Amino acid sequence: MENLGIDIKLLVAQLVNFVLFFIIFKKFIASPFIGFLNKQRKEEQERAAALEKARTIEASLTEKELALKKKMAAEVDEVMKSVKQDAVLVKEDIIENANKEADEIIEKAKKQAGEEKVTMQKEVKNSVADLSVLMVNHVLKEYMSDKEQKQVTARVLKNLDKNLLNDES
Amino acid sequence: MRVDPELKKDLKTYLKKKLSDTHRVVTVVSTYPLTKIELATLKKNVPRLKDSVIKNEVDKDILGGLIIRFGSKMIDLSLRRELQNLKKVVYERT
Numbered sequence: 001m002e003n004l005g006i007d008i009k010l011l012v013a014q015l016v017n018f019v020l021f022f023i024i025f026k027k028f029i030a031s032p033f034i035g036f037l038n039k040q041r042k043e044e045q046e047r048a049a050a051l052e053k054a055r056t057i058e059a060s061l062t063e064k065e066l067a068l069k070k071k072m073a074a075e076v077d078e079v080m081k082s083v084k085q086d087a088v089l090v091k092e093d094i095i096e097n098a099n100k101e102a103d104e105i106i107e108k109a110k111k112q113a114g115e116e117k118v119t120m121q122k123e124v125k126n127s128v129a130d131l132s133v134l135m136v137n138h139v140l141k142e143y144m145s146d147k148e149q150k151q152v153t154a155r156v157l158k159n160l161d162k163n164l165l166n167d168e169s
Numbered sequence: 170m171r172v173d174p175e176l177k178k179d180l181k182t183y184l185k186k187k188l189s190d191t192h193r194v195v196t197v198v199s200t201y202p203l204t205k206i207e208l209a210t211l212k213k214n215v216p217r218l219k220d221s222v223i224k225n226e227v228d229k230d231i232l233g234g235l236i237i238r239f240g241s242k243m244i245d246l247s248l249r250r251e252l253q254n255l256k257k258v259v260y261e262r263t
Contacts, residue, residue, distance in 0.1 A: 152233035
């Protein structure tokens with residue numbers, strides 16, 4: 001062996017060194033490193049799971065948002081429709097009220113005109129009556145003769161109620 | 170204020186007499202002075218006037234007929250009154 005240049009002692013020492021190195025490496029370097037790698041892998045898996053979960057939640061939220069938007073749009077449409085209907089009703093109501101008020105005003109004006117007409121007619125009739133009585137008064141005063149005066153007195157005396165003064169007193 | 174009873178009695182007597190005189194005097198208003206015949210007819214037709222003193226007043230504005238006044242009362246039998254009644258009727262009918 002020595003002729004082959006192989007030193008048994010050195011070989012054994014190297015072998016022991018290697019074994020020692022292997023044991024030390026395995027115990028103090030490889031195990032923590034593998035543990036660290038495992039931990040990293042696990043964390044990576046957890047992150048991936050969380051990401052997946054987040055994506056799922058995001059998709060769900062997006063779906064919900066879309067549904068909500070659709071629902072809101074439908075509600076807005078419905079509200080607008082309702083508002084339009086209300087507006088039409090209010091408009092019709094306003095027009096109806098305005099027409100009613102106009103009719104009332106016209107009716108009132110007609111009534112007032114009628115009343116004024118009646119009042120004026122009454123006033124004219126009263127004026128005619130006043131004038132007629134005034135004329136008769138004037139004519140009687142100016143043109144009644146003494147004879148006629150006496151005839152009136154005679155008629156009054158003739159028709160005089162005998163109990164007239166007794167009743168009065 | 171106390172009033173003397175004698176004075177009170179005199180005042181009462183005076184007022185009674187005056188009231189009696191007032192009731193006895195009857196004023197007849199006409200458009201011309203009434204004749205004695207007309208006054209007699211008036212007295213004849215109204216027995217209450219027999220004991221009264223008739224005072225005749227002339228007022229052309231009554232137009233015709235008579236107005237008899239005694240005390241605070243008045244009986245209007247004039248044409249003016251008739252015209253006023255006519256006016257009322259015309260007013261009521263319009």
